[in-house]
Amino acid sequence: MLNNLVDNLSDASSIFYLIFAVLAIGGGIMMINAEKVVYMVLSIAVTFLSLAGLYIMLEAEFVAFVQVLIYAGAVTILTIFGIALTKTHKAEGDEEGEGEGDQRKPAYIGVVLAACLVLFGILFYAIQKASFPGGTFDPGKDNPLELGKLLFNVHVIPFEIMSVLLTVAFLGAVIIARREEDEQ
Template identity: 30%
Template sequence: MIENSSLASIIIFYLLAITVIASAIGVVTSKNVMLACLSLLAVLLGIAGLFIFLAAEFMALVQILIYGGTVVTVIVFAIILTNLKDFSNLKSTKQAPFAILACIAALTCLIIGIVSSPALPAKLELNYISLTFLGRYLFTDWAIPFELASLVLLIALIGAVLMVKTSREGEND
């Protein structure tokens, strides 16, 4: 018989997995771009829940902050700043059968790779790195690349704002 804690963890895992899968289907099938973005947020938060379930709290935090917060916010801003009227006359192309074949081929390769790969060892040896060590390492040895990455993101943000401002001024003239 399964213990209560084990049963609870199985139920939590399946609920998180179903949430991620259903939300991912919502991302792909939604005709409303904003609803697809909200479904993407649900996928990313569900994956963060799976990280918490696997006792990888740092990965869950990174998943929520970077993907759940930043990436979804950028996508929402892109949706808001895009003139959707420019895309209203797009027609379906004849590339759909090729895209379906490419997806089937990729899925087949994935299944063959999974089936033909050797099984994981019974016990994995994990070396845990503390968050204190990671923080010190990131802000001492990798301080300059970290600051350069933040500078690149800041320049991209300023460029996006200037592009939108310029295009809005052109529309008003």
């Protein structure tokens, strides 16, 4: 079983895939476990960038470009601005070292690590026993040009509605946060 793993890691593309996959999963785990919101944003940015690397390996350069431009760039900066525009208040008793969640943390971490190891073992076994069909993938010529034609000719109305929807959602979140802040 481990011979397949060694054989798969013998070429550079598999090593890059492993690096990007570990960065994507690690960034997601760090985002969930981070205590400060800024660290969460940085962790999710690492995940977005590593996903862009995986897209490049799949020869989907346009999707990788959009991933970096929209998610790693715009969403991350938008989240940082959202954090900067809203004030966060600590509730009383939430000082460092206090609170009920700190007492359960070691047991919680142990259960989560055990579950992760079991899941990793099951996935590793399933992937080693699976047979994947061979074949070649033809990404086509001028893929970004065809996507651009579809996006700006056929699907231009949904594209514009989505941009307005995202802007309204962000403004609504800021207004709700400000209203809650004023009530306190």
